[in-house]
Amino acid sequence: MATQAKSHELIVSVSPHVRGKETVERIMWTVNLSLLPAVIMSIYYFGPRAAYVTGLCIVSSVLFEHLYWRFLDRKTTAGDGSAFLTGLLLGMNLPPSVPFYIPLIGSLVAIIITKLLFGGLGYNVFNPALIGRAFLLISFPKLMTIWSEPTAKFIAMDAKTTATPLGLLKEEGLTHLMEVFGSKTELYQGLLWGNTAGSLGETSAIALLIGAAILFIKRYITWHTPFSFIATVGVLAWAFGGDQGLFTGDPLIHILSGGLILGAFFMATDYVTCPTVRKGQIIFGIGCGAITMLIRLKGGFPEGVMFAILLMNCFAPLIDRSIKPKMFGAVKETKEQAK
Amino acid sequence: MSLQPKSNWELIKNGMFGENTIFRMAISLCPSIAVTNGMKNGMALGIAVVFVQTMVNATISLMRNFIHPKIRIPIFMLVIAGYVTIIDLLMATYARPIYKEIGLYIQIIVAFASIFARAEVFASKNKVWSSICDGFGMGVGFLLAMLVISFFRELLGKGELFGYSIIAGNPLLIMILPAGGFLAVGLLMGFFNWVDMKYFGGKGASGV
Numbered sequence: 001m002a003t004q005a006k007s008h009e010l011i012v013s014v015s016p017h018v019r020g021k022e023t024v025e026r027i028m029w030t031v032n033l034s035l036l037p038a039v040i041m042s043i044y045y046f047g048p049r050a051a052y053v054t055g056l057c058i059v060s061s062v063l064f065e066h067l068y069w070r071f072l073d074r075k076t077t078a079g080d081g082s083a084f085l086t087g088l089l090l091g092m093n094l095p096p097s098v099p100f101y102i103p104l105i106g107s108l109v110a111i112i113i114t115k116l117l118f119g120g121l122g123y124n125v126f127n128p129a130l131i132g133r134a135f136l137l138i139s140f141p142k143l144m145t146i147w148s149e150p151t152a153k154f155i156a157m158d159a160k161t162t163a164t165p166l167g168l169l170k171e172e173g174l175t176h177l178m179e180v181f182g183s184k185t186e187l188y189q190g191l192l193w194g195n196t197a198g199s200l201g202e203t204s205a206i207a208l209l210i211g212a213a214i215l216f217i218k219r220y221i222t223w224h225t226p227f228s229f230i231a232t233v234g235v236l237a238w239a240f241g242g243d244q245g246l247f248t249g250d251p252l253i254h255i256l257s258g259g260l261i262l263g264a265f266f267m268a269t270d271y272v273t274c275p276t277v278r279k280g281q282i283i284f285g286i287g288c289g290a291i292t293m294l295i296r297l298k299g300g301f302p303e304g305v306m307f308a309i310l311l312m313n314c315f316a317p318l319i320d321r322s323i324k325p326k327m328f329g330a331v332k333e334t335k336e337q338a339k
Numbered sequence: 340m341s342l343q344p345k346s347n348w349e350l351i352k353n354g355m356f357g358e359n360t361i362f363r364m365a366i367s368l369c370p371s372i373a374v375t376n377g378m379k380n381g382m383a384l385g386i387a388v389v390f391v392q393t394m395v396n397a398t399i400s401l402m403r404n405f406i407h408p409k410i411r412i413p414i415f416m417l418v419i420a421g422y423v424t425i426i427d428l429l430m431a432t433y434a435r436p437i438y439k440e441i442g443l444y445i446q447i448i449v450a451f452a453s454i455f456a457r458a459e460v461f462a463s464k465n466k467v468w469s470s471i472c473d474g475f476g477m478g479v480g481f482l483l484a485m486l487v488i489s490f491f492r493e494l495l496g497k498g499e500l501f502g503y504s505i506i507a508g509n510p511l512l513i514m515i516l517p518a519g520g521f522l523a524v525g526l527l528m529g530f531f532n533w534v535d536m537k538y539f540g541g542k543g544a545s546g547v
Contacts, residue, residue: 241482
């Protein structure tokens with residue numbers, strides 16, 4: 001924090017001299033707040049169970065981070081909101097009916113192994129929340145794919161289990177999906193409001209878009225990663241997702257369903273694990289979209305956003321290194337000069 | 340190798356802890372991930388390595404004055420391959436069920452960096468008895484590492500030890516998959532380095 005100098009004092013300091021108000025804490029807590037609409041929608045559709053699972057993830061994440069720094073006798077960073085955000089995103093990526101130990105194991109892997117053992121915030125190679133979820137999905141394949149049917153009005157305790165829209169699309173095909181939802185408009189409405197089965201925070205597209213709009217207005221994220229991600233998914237779904245051949249698919253189903261909105265706006269844009277160069281962020285988004293659609297259409301899992309982002313996280317340093325921005329005033333070297 | 344000769348017990352201890360194949364030297368990591376999904380397999384491979392390592396060191400040490408330095412590598416290869424064939428055929432005959440699961444890795448002992456390295460840096464320069472102690476220590480170090488890794492992987496991944504059920508409930512399936520092997524080796528390596536730095540005044544893996 002810069003201390004305000006009195007006018008008659010002469011302060012000698014190193015640059016930068018003018019600082020913005022943005023700090024890690026401020027950005028992290030704003031992102032947490034912008035996820036609030038989606039959390040409220042998840043509690044609305046999945047009942048108190050949603051609050052319980054998300055809360056458990058948050059509390060355990062912050063606690064693990066605090067204990068780790070206490071163990072090392074260092075200053076704790078548990079209060080900067082990043083552990084809170086990891087826990088929140090992990091909770092939003094879990095199905096509603098998981099037993100209590102799943103959030104705990106998920107936070108342990110996400111915070112300790114993925115983030116802190118690599119050096120803490122800013123040094124992690126992968127998105128912690130997504131590694132936590134990938135660990136859980138591979139460890140507990142049955143428990144992690146029990147999807148409760150959403151029943152509105154905050155009271156759902158013992159919901160029936162059902163399949164996610166993407167699961168139905170993969171196993172039974174588009175016609176069956178239409179039978180379940182009635183018509184296309186009802187399907188779109190369900191996906192927009194979040195009245196479908198799925199992970200806690202990913203179902204309601206509108207609530208997530210409100211949160212994303214806040215981040216855009218505050219300029220915490222730019223359009224490059226999310227829009228190239230979503231556009232690639234849309235184009236590929238339109239081109240290869242149809243039953244009747246090329247260019248007959250329905251891009252909207254693929255864009256609105258699954259974790260795409262949540263992943264594209266809140267997890268692919270993570271400052272630490274995505275490229276810093278704008279052009280690189282577009283490549284990052286296109287890669288994410290392509291891998292997502294590859295998994296959704298041809299792979300074993302119905303949903304591929306998580307693995308797509310994790311795979312592209314590996315490539316982020318490579319993308320950064322191969323796309324260097326032009327230095328100010330630098331002249332491009334001609335071939336003759338190079339000789 | 341240090342300059343003054345070490346006692347035999349020191350050589351064995353050095354192989355088991357100070358220069359542990361997997362946790363300190365970080366060589367021969369392939370079997371530590373591939374075979375450690377059960378304690379039975381880990382122990383069988385570890386015992387095979389103890390045998391091969393000890394016998395190879397003894398043989399190379401006996402022959403060290405007759406090996407021309409320019410062709411020492413092929414000769415090491417031949418000696419190692421000979422002992423691996425012996426243990427391979429022995430296990431194929433007398434330990435059929437285990438051999439069916441890890442037979443490929445028994446044959447791959449030929450290419451273990453740890454055995455080759457000890458033949459080159461120790462056995463070809465030292466007397467027979469200390470070479471045997473060194474080989475035995477290195478082999479037991481490998482066996483211990485395999486037992487520790489497979490203990491955690493089998494316990495967490497299947498809830499079993501040696502095939503007997505220990506804990507009920509949902510096991511962490513990832514631990515018996517290859518990804519879990521990398522996790523277990525990495526975390527245990529970090530843990531042993533931490534113990535070494537904290538309690539024995541070592542410098543961790545970078546200071547060996």
